[in-house]
Amino acid sequence: MAIMRIMRSYEEEFKKNAVTLAQDIGLTKAVNELGIPSTTLNNWIRKYKKGEMDLGPGTQKPKTALTLAEEVKELRQTVKQQEMELREKERTIDILKEASIFFAQSRKK
Numbered sequence: 001m002a003i004m005r006i007m008r009s010y011e012e013e014f015k016k017n018a019v020t021l022a023q024d025i026g027l028t029k030a031v032n033e034l035g036i037p038s039t040t041l042n043n044w045i046r047k048y049k050k051g052e053m054d055l056g057p058g059t060q061k062p063k064t065a066l067t068l069a070e071e072v073k074e075l076r077q078t079v080k081q082q083e084m085e086l087r088e089k090e091r092t093i094d095i096l097k098e099a100s101i102f103f104a105q106s107r108k109k
Contacts, residue, residue: 010036015044016055 010018018041022030027045031038047053 010040015053019044019048019053020055 018030018034018036021033022041022045025033027038027041031041034041044053048055
């Protein structure tokens with residue numbers, strides 16, 4: 001005889017609170033206190049760590065929060081990469097403009 005599993009649906013707020021609780025008291029204690037499967041809570045924690053679940057403002061712990069200097073460094077790297085991409089696109093546009101002028105002039109002849 002096959003065992004049927006009941007798929008439970010949890011509200012987003014419950015998931016966020018469960019992840020926060022697990023961070024505060026540990027996974028095993030949180031699972032026992034909430035009465036949910038450990039695999040379920042592990043999945044929620046994994047989503048949180050991957051950035052797929054936002055626990056709301058003020059939930060970053062010192063271990064996960066970026067320092068101001070790290071954030072500035074990260075933002076500067078992003079800006080630098082975007083500037084490089086912009087210059088490359090501008091060069092592509094210039095080449096296409098020159099090519100269109102060249103072909104337009106050659107059609108007139």
